[in-house]
Amino acid sequence: MSQKEADFIIVGAGSAGCVLADKLTASGKYRVAILEAGPSDNRFWIRTPIGYGITYTDPKVNWCYSAEPDPALCDRTLYWPRGKVLGGSSSINAMVYHRGQARDYDDWERAGNPGWGYSTVRKIYESFEDLSPQKASSVSRSKGIPNETRLSVYDASADYHSLKDDFGRAFSEAGLVSPSAICLEGEGVGPYLITTRAGKRCSSATAFLHPATNRSNLEVFTNATVTRINLKERRASGVACRIAGKPVEFLARREVLLCAGVVNSPQLLQLSGIGPLDILATHGIQPILEHPHVGRHLQDHLGISYFYRANRPTLNNILRSWPGRIGAGIQYILQRSGPLSLSVNQIGGLARSQPGNDTIDTQLYCNPVSYQPVADDTRRLIQPDPYPGFIMGFNPCRPKSEGFIDIRSSDPFVAPRISTHYLATQEDLDGIVAMARLVGRIQDTEAIKDILANPPDLDLSSMDDDEILSDFRERATTVYHPCGTCRMGPGIQSAVVNADLEVFGIDGLRVVDASIFPNITSANINAPTIMVAHEAARRILKRLEA
Numbered sequence: 001m002s003q004k005e006a007d008f009i010i011v012g013a014g015s016a017g018c019v020l021a022d023k024l025t026a027s028g029k030y031r032v033a034i035l036e037a038g039p040s041d042n043r044f045w046i047r048t049p050i051g052y053g054i055t056y057t058d059p060k061v062n063w064c065y066s067a068e069p070d071p072a073l074c075d076r077t078l079y080w081p082r083g084k085v086l087g088g089s090s091s092i093n094a095m096v097y098h099r100g101q102a103r104d105y106d107d108w109e110r111a112g113n114p115g116w117g118y119s120t121v122r123k124i125y126e127s128f129e130d131l132s133p134q135k136a137s138s139v140s141r142s143k144g145i146p147n148e149t150r151l152s153v154y155d156a157s158a159d160y161h162s163l164k165d166d167f168g169r170a171f172s173e174a175g176l177v178s179p180s181a182i183c184l185e186g187e188g189v190g191p192y193l194i195t196t197r198a199g200k201r202c203s204s205a206t207a208f209l210h211p212a213t214n215r216s217n218l219e220v221f222t223n224a225t226v227t228r229i230n231l232k233e234r235r236a237s238g239v240a241c242r243i244a245g246k247p248v249e250f251l252a253r254r255e256v257l258l259c260a261g262v263v264n265s266p267q268l269l270q271l272s273g274i275g276p277l278d279i280l281a282t283h284g285i286q287p288i289l290e291h292p293h294v295g296r297h298l299q300d301h302l303g304i305s306y307f308y309r310a311n312r313p314t315l316n317n318i319l320r321s322w323p324g325r326i327g328a329g330i331q332y333i334l335q336r337s338g339p340l341s342l343s344v345n346q347i348g349g350l351a352r353s354q355p356g357n358d359t360i361d362t363q364l365y366c367n368p369v370s371y372q373p374v375a376d377d378t379r380r381l382i383q384p385d386p387y388p389g390f391i392m393g394f395n396p397c398r399p400k401s402e403g404f405i406d407i408r409s410s411d412p413f414v415a416p417r418i419s420t421h422y423l424a425t426q427e428d429l430d431g432i433v434a435m436a437r438l439v440g441r442i443q444d445t446e447a448i449k450d451i452l453a454n455p456p457d458l459d460l461s462s463m464d465d466d467e468i469l470s471d472f473r474e475r476a477t478t479v480y481h482p483c484g485t486c487r488m489g490p491g492i493q494s495a496v497v498n499a500d501l502e503v504f505g506i507d508g509l510r511v512v513d514a515s516i517f518p519n520i521t522s523a524n525i526n527a528p529t530i531m532v533a534h535e536a537a538r539r540i541l542k543r544l545e546a
């Protein structure tokens with residue numbers, strides 16, 4: 001069997017792993033090998049923002065997981081896409097960029113994680129966000145890679161569909177707060193920021209990994225699936241991997257950094273004998289250390305869309321018709337602008353479900369496009385409804401319900417069990433009703449009535465609580481923000497990693513990805529995951545240089 005060696009072995013080149021690969025190789029002092037189960041991201045439908053609708057179900061770049069049937073959702077089985085490609089889920093996501101709200105991180109710190117409060121992490125965000133205005137057509141379209149590794153966070157509002165003005169009027173009629181400048185953090189509804197640069201997706205691979213690949217101390221392995229963390233006397237000594245079907249051992253001179261994401265990081269810990277004893281025993285895995293919280297505390301945003309017919313053209317008219325598609329294609333090729341350069345999620349942000357609420361509890365989405373879900377719970381984003389339509393919807397910011405992820409088998413190629421346990425608390429159920437009523441208030445504004453061709457299918461304001469909840473149970477889906485399955489906390493009694501993201505009881509092993517969130521953040525979680533990786537790199541390097 002072949003063997004390779006590096007100072008750091010990074011497992012998974014997703015939102016977090018790509019950042020670590022950049023930061024840990026920048027000084028030239030340390031050798032890093034990054035192992036990614038999926039292929040290269042050099043694909044047209046990854047680079048082109050609208051390609052989201054294609055990669056969403058493409059098993060070449062997507063793990064295409066399914067959760068267990070959830071009784072709270074009428075026993076429906078939700079589709080759980082996850083990126084399996086350089087850039088991970090940031091290569092297939094909807095590109096909306098939002099930090100969440102200060103309270104999210106202050107709660108992380110209050111849960112026993114010093115240095116993770118908002119006053120600190122805000123500076124980390126500022127260190128990697130490139131918020132400079134850019135016009136797609138004015139940014140160089142050469143092959144050049146920027147010198148600085150920063151994430152491009154683009155204010156695309158000028159390119160958004162004209163329905164944005166109608167949504168804006170509806171928000172102010174409904175008494176919602178507009179953001180003070182841009183929708184970056186905290187309360188405020190308006191145009192979403194997106195992670196694109198010059199009209200192309202700016203994934204974590206684009207922003208951080210690719211600019212680092214010319215360094216001689218970084219090796220990137222694709223189609224390289226890690227099957228186990230090798231442990232010697234409670235120290236991670238490396239990993240076992242399969243590259244194009246062949247076994248390869250990687251030795252870590254310093255640390256193994258697990259960045260395999262919310263599903264696969266707990267899976268790999270359990271496969272390696274670190275997890276709840278009963279789970280290890282069920283699958284005949286020799287326990288190395290009982291770790292009761294590995295795979296527990298799964299949190300996610302569960303959302304719903306309400307569908308409307310418009311009395312004027314929406315993106316449906318462009319994306320559904322051949323002349324519309326050809327026109328949009330030409331605009332994209334010539335100017336890198338137009339609908340193909342954007343996310344389908346254009347307008348929204350964070351709001352209070354009731355005026356005067358002391359918490360910002362609702363994330364809103366208002367999209368100038370509509371696409372009815374198909375039977376298997378996936379969505380055909382490239383085939384919108386055959387009439388002008390739009391969507392308004394919401395997800396609760398901070399649901400309390402928790403599920404879990406456990407291995408189903410000792411075979412690393414068998415997908416783990418995803419048990420979601422959505423809507424398990426009364427607080428979560430009450431929140432759904434309050435937030436649907438908020439959408440009802442927006443739907444009843446003159447601004448929305450002015451753009452409707454027909455009365456809404458659901459009159460949210462006159463539905464009773466049970467009707468709202470039944471509809472939610474029948475139709476709600478994940479908005480793809482699972483986190484928390486290797487959470488950070490003060491000790492092994494309640495968590496998996498400490499505030500430096502080191503696995504309790506095991507030396508030389510950290511988890512750095514969305515699975516370490518102590519609580520879900522209020523909005524989309526790509527930004528917080530990238531922030532976590534920056535802070536992890538800072539802590540790793542600080543320790544080495546102490």
Ligand SMILES: Cc1cc2nc3c(=O)[nH]c(=O)nc-3n(C[C@H](O)[C@H](O)[C@H](O)COP(=O)(O)OP(=O)(O)OC[C@H]3O[C@@H](n4cnc5c(N)ncnc54)[C@H](O)[C@@H]3O)c2cc1C
Binds near residue numbers: 096225527
């Ligand atoms: C369809 C979709 C839409 C989304 N939309 C948005 C959005 O608009 N805005 C937003 O902020 N967030 C969005 N998200 C969420 C966000 O992109 C993810 O939460 C974030 O990218 C997670 O980062 P991560 O580093 O934890 O994991 P990932 O980015 O998923 O990276 C994990 C990587 O590890 C690799 N890996 C796993 N197991 C192994 C193994 N055994 N060996 C080697 N490699 C392995 C995977 O292939 C993957 O590349 C979306 C997610 C999806 C799926």
